[in-house]
Amino acid sequence: MPLYLSACFYTNISIIMIGGIVLAGFSVLMSGSLSQYGMARDVTSYVVVGLVTGVFTFVTGISILGSYLSKSRCVMYFVAILCLPVWVFQVSALVWMGTQSSPSRLERASEYSTSNADYLENIQRDMYCCGAEGVSYFDTKVTATCCPADVKETCTAENNRVYRRGCKQELYHYMVPFYNTTICILFAVCLVQVLVIVLTCFTARALKEETYQKLDE
Numbered sequence: 001m002p003l004y005l006s007a008c009f010y011t012n013i014s015i016i017m018i019g020g021i022v023l024a025g026f027s028v029l030m031s032g033s034l035s036q037y038g039m040a041r042d043v044t045s046y047v048v049v050g051l052v053t054g055v056f057t058f059v060t061g062i063s064i065l066g067s068y069l070s071k072s073r074c075v076m077y078f079v080a081i082l083c084l085p086v087w088v089f090q091v092s093a094l095v096w097m098g099t100q101s102s103p104s105r106l107e108r109a110s111e112y113s114t115s116n117a118d119y120l121e122n123i124q125r126d127m128y129c130c131g132a133e134g135v136s137y138f139d140t141k142v143t144a145t146c147c148p149a150d151v152k153e154t155c156t157a158e159n160n161r162v163y164r165r166g167c168k169q170e171l172y173h174y175m176v177p178f179y180n181t182t183i184c185i186l187f188a189v190c191l192v193q194v195l196v197i198v199l200t201c202f203t204a205r206a207l208k209e210e211t212y213q214k215l216d217e
């Protein structure tokens with residue numbers, strides 16, 4: 001097989017395998033980062049799909065690489081055919097993730113978390129915000145996490161150092177990059193995998209032609 005084709009093949013295989021690892025790892029990171037803010041209920045299924053898809057993607061890359069190293073046309077065609085259902089699963093997961101990351105759904109999730117006092121405390125402390133919609137969320141004295149640590153004992157709505165931004169919007173902006181990054185990774189993997197499947201079939205055909213040329217000689 002031509003050197004440029006081999007280089008292209010190995011490059012795309014590497015992208016698939018690395019993409020699978022990154023997708024699985026990022027899904028775990030997403031779970032840990034959002035669960036502390038009460039998002040476990042909303043992200044569990046999303047994280048599981050991302051994790052499973054990442055593992056399938058990595059295994060697919062290993063399988064295609066193994067078929068190439070075997071130099072067997074039959075193995076290459078067989079693996080290419082097996083990769084098609086995996087690709088369909090990846091595309092289905094991509095579409096499903098897109099529906100799960102709609103702005104309205106993320107807004108409902110952030111509204112749920114900020115309505116829980118325990119989760120709200122964590123959100124206020126980490127995102128420098130106060131109340132679901134702002135300081136006006138509290139009828140009387142605001143909680144200590146609405147202010148920097150050095151003034152938490154005197155934290156009031158009138159304090160000029162109290163956080164003014166609402167936590168619902170801050171949590172929404174915090175979630176969006178996690179969802180969008182996962183979708184972008186999977187989208188890139190889906191595109192590359194199509195190219196790899198085509199290259200695998202092309203390589204198998206090239207090996208067949210080389211075999212015939214050797215027989216003719």
